[in-house]
Amino acid sequence: MAITMYDLAGVEADRRFSPFCWRARMALAHKGLDVATVPWRFTEKDKLPAPNAGRVPVIVDDGKVVHDSSAIADYLEERYADRPSLFPGASARALTKFVQNWTETVLQVGLFGFVLLDIYNHIGPQDQQYFRRSREERFGGASLEDVVKDREARLPAFRASLDPLRRTVERQPFLNGEAPAYADYVVFGAFQWARSISDFALLAADDPVHAWRGRMLDLRGGLARRSPGYGG
């Protein structure tokens, strides 16, 4: 039986844009598991399976409910240990945490300043009020419009912040080496979030990060490339 995954959706049901859901989606694909996704919106807290944390991703695998992208990766790695590893080796698992922490404290924080208003513009009216209130609170009262103001001027600094990633993927195909693994999916989730929701050109066409993102979009028969988005 296919695994069910509750997946954040925009006003169109097939626009999937959560960076954390993309981590889980790519991890499921890495393991070669069948998945049936359920589009879910911010304001549909009561539609999630119990125990209900009010957030996605959530997977249901043969009756077992697992929340949180990191817990899902750990669950899949243990439950499907005979399938391709998400963390090839204990050291890789530990080092993947550094990549994840960079993604969450540098990359995703930086991306908010470019795509926050675009998210608002792609979600349903029932979600927009919730999203504006909760996000403006998170950004210390700044309006969504203020958070993304002058994003053109901030682009060079954002691109410079990608140097650790850029230098790595210009010298090897994936963060994990010759083939992708969970570290790649974590970073890719952030870029796929932006790509799903924003037409702003974050990456120059000749950027090695752009080429790496292209390799990620091509994985599993173009799973991520086929998902509605912008910028290739």
Place this chain on the structure above:
Amino acid sequence: MAITMYDLAGVEADRRFSPFCWRARMALAHKGLDVATVPWRFTEKDKLPAPNAGRVPVIVDDGKVVHDSSAIADYLEERYADRPSLFPGASARALTKFVQNWTETVLQVGLFGFVLLDIYNHIGPQDQQYFRRSREERFGGASLEDVVKDREARLPAFRASLDPLRRTVERQPFLNGEAPAYADYVVFGAFQWARSISDFALLAADDPVHAWRGRMLDLRGGLARRSPGYGG
């Protein structure tokens, strides 16, 4: 026979402060290899073994000369494959590159703004003229004094830039997990560079990065802690 390593030294022969030499030194210790270090100064280009790239670290192992900290790590890993691995697994080797690229584009670049003048003040008069000229050229003509100006004011931003490292080592003992490996030595090299040459308090005493650095200083019987430096 012990491996010989040419190691950058300050005006006192036992003050060893190159971040790249510390990577090599820790890697040699990780492999449990005997090493005899030779103190070397910036202006002693002609004292290095042939083929001579004019830089350290350089090791000489049974007649074989290996330059460059990354090449040395690769050499040690292959030549002493039966000893504890510096990169436990192909994925760990690939992911270590991300840690290294973060260290070189974020951490070490940030540290220059705090310790550059302190380096100058700890090297011999014969090296000072060379160091000032070459570094001021590298920093676009800014004086050493200008590069470190207002470092107190820049400290909060520097400490914030350590978030990916901080979040990782507050949840696991080492970047590599339960035990250190090359990724830890790369990052540690940068902090040991600063510690060897500067009394500026880069890390708050209650910072998880400070605790991790303490674990690194304690390795191999306190190899790095015994080396002349400041701040514990």
